[in-house]
Amino acid sequence: MADSAQAQKLVYLVTGGCGFLGEHVVRMLLQREPRLGELRVFDLHLGPWLEELKTGPVRVTAIQGDVTQAHEVAAAVAGAHVVIHTAGLVDVFGRASPKTIHEVNVQGTRNVIEACVQTGTRFLVYTSSMEVVGPNTKGHPFYRGNEDTPYEAVHRHPYPCSKALAEWLMGLLVCGGLPLVTCALRPTGIYGEGHQIMRDFYRQGLRLGGRLFRAIPASVEHGRVYVGNVAWMHVLAARELERRAARMGGQVYFCYDGSPYKSYEDFNMEFLGPCGLRLVGTRPLVPYWLLVFLAALNVLLQWLLRPLLLYAPLLNPYTLAMANTTFTVSTDKAQRHFGYEPLFSWEDSRTRTILWVQATGGSAQ
Ligand SMILES: NC(=O)C1=CN([C@@H]2O[C@H](COP(=O)(O)OP(=O)(O)OC[C@H]3O[C@@H](n4cnc5c(N)ncnc54)[C@H](O)[C@@H]3O)[C@@H](O)[C@H]2O)C=CC1
Numbered sequence: 349m350a351d352s353a354q355a356q357k358l359v360y361l362v363t364g365g366c367g368f369l370g371e372h373v374v375r376m377l378l379q380r381e382p383r384l385g386e387l388r389v390f391d392l393h394l395g396p397w398l399e400e401l402k403t404g405p406v407r408v409t410a411i412q413g414d415v416t417q418a419h420e421v422a423a424a425v426a427g428a429h430v431v432i433h434t435a436g437l438v439d440v441f442g443r444a445s446p447k448t449i450h451e452v453n454v455q456g457t458r459n460v461i462e463a464c465v466q467t468g469t470r471f472l473v474y475t476s477s478m479e480v481v482g483p484n485t486k487g488h489p490f491y492r493g494n495e496d497t498p499y500e501a502v503h504r505h506p507y508p509c510s511k512a513l514a515e516w517l518m519g520l521l522v523c524g525g526l527p528l529v530t531c532a533l534r535p536t537g538i539y540g541e542g543h544q545i546m547r548d549f550y551r552q553g554l555r556l557g558g559r560l561f562r563a564i565p566a567s568v569e570h571g572r573v574y575v576g577n578v579a580w581m582h583v584l585a586a587r588e589l590e591r592r593a594a595r596m597g598g599q600v601y602f603c604y605d606g607s608p609y610k611s612y613e614d615f616n617m618e619f620l621g622p623c624g625l626r627l628v629g630t631r632p633l634v635p636y637w638l639l640v641f642l643a644a645l646n647v648l649l650q651w652l653l654r655p656l657l658l659y660a661p662l663l664n665p666y667t668l669a670m671a672n673t674t675f676t677v678s679t680d681k682a683q684r685h686f687g688y689e690p691l692f693s694w695e696d697s698r699t700r701t702i703l704w705v706q707a708t709g710g711s712a713q
């Protein structure tokens with residue numbers, strides 16, 4: 349990618365490119381990366397929507413593969429200039445075993461890193477998570493913090509443990525002096541078109557006669573960021589890693605935009621309200637001790653029922669702690685380091701999400 353090759357077309361690989369975030373990254377690259385020559389989309393499950401992208405000017409290559417299989421990753425990475433690694437097992441509900449979560453999120457990331465090193469790929473952007481920092485097991489608030497805010501990060505749950513380990517692997521590379529330039533992006537709770545949990549809440553509200561019941565105090569802030577802005581941040585970081593390698597290499601960035609600071613439930617109501625739902629109660633209707641009890645009961649039921657069926661409700665001690673602990677970010681690090689500005693205003697993000705909930709929320713899609 350030297351000066352003489354300004355017009356050189358680049359090969360990008362997006363792992364997890366058919367997931368919620370991955371699809372937005374893929375579409376954003378096609379729209380906003382002028383140097384894109386080939387786009388490889390690597391995922392365990394390929395989406396049918398990829399077919400429509402194959403008719404455009406950029407060569408789109410769909411690769412069905414598993415990040416836990418080093419040879420499959422190496423084959424996909426070979427010849428790619430830039431890798432955006434979003435693939436991951438997002439499970440805080442006990443659907444997958446801790447071993448599987450580790451294999452996909454940690455070993456999978458190690459395979460991606462090693463493939464880049466072996467095949468000479470120089471730029472790697474990793475999708476990390478706010479959960480690498482917290483909320484911690486002690487329930488300490490992280491109130492509008494930034495990447496340098498001191499916080500006691502203590503993890504026990506397999507998902508944050510795996511994301512923290514994977515991010516640590518990224519950092520290790522820089523210390524090792526390898527030619528690979530990496531950075532990690534840490535989204536808070538992502539929302540937007542394709543957000544399954546938002547749709548689940550919508551359907552639950554419809555079943556309950558258009559109502560949802562407040563469980564979390566309105567004063568608990570939970571960080572959220574629009575998927576289009578997270579995707580844009582990935583595309584921009586990937587583009588700028590070359591030019592600003594010395595500054596960006598080995599760095600971590602929270603993903604942020606103009607989304608307001610609210611509780612998890614109040615934030616969801618920004619979209620579900622205009623879709624006809626109502627959040628009942630200005631204070632939690634169920635006492636906290638009862639939620640703690642129900643969450644523990646769910647764990648017991650999950651364990652008892654496991655031989656028969658997978659019982660994985662939204663409420664468990666971990667998700668309750670997540671929703672009930674303030675964790676919000678306020679930072680401009682990505683702006684300072686690589687010129688990131690959100691592409692979508694809060695109003696745009698909100699409208700797009702509402703339209704999506706209205707269009708698909710009630711359907712089986
Ligand atoms: N959803 C959220 O609120 C947040 C997500 N993240 C991170 O963003 C990334 C993307 O998450 P989402 O799009 O929400 O999840 P998702 O589940 O919609 O997407 C993940 C994609 O990875 C693929 N994948 C899973 N295991 C794989 C394997 N073994 N080999 C190849 N592909 C595999 C899945 O098929 C899926 O398409 C993850 O790394 C996650 O940890 C970070 C912060 C917040």
Ligand SMILES: C[C@H](CCCC(C)(C)O)[C@H]1CC[C@H]2[C@@H]3[C@H](O)CC4=CC(=O)CC[C@]4(C)[C@H]3CC[C@]12C
Nearest residue numbers: 438440477479536537563612662663667668670671
């Ligand atoms: C499902 C939780 C809300 C349940 C509320 C209750 C128990 C009262 O009904 C969600 C609350 C917080 C969410 C997580 C958070 O946004 C951060 C995340 C980061 C990631 O990297 C992956 C997703 C998630 C863990 C997200 C998952 C759903 C919540 C736990």
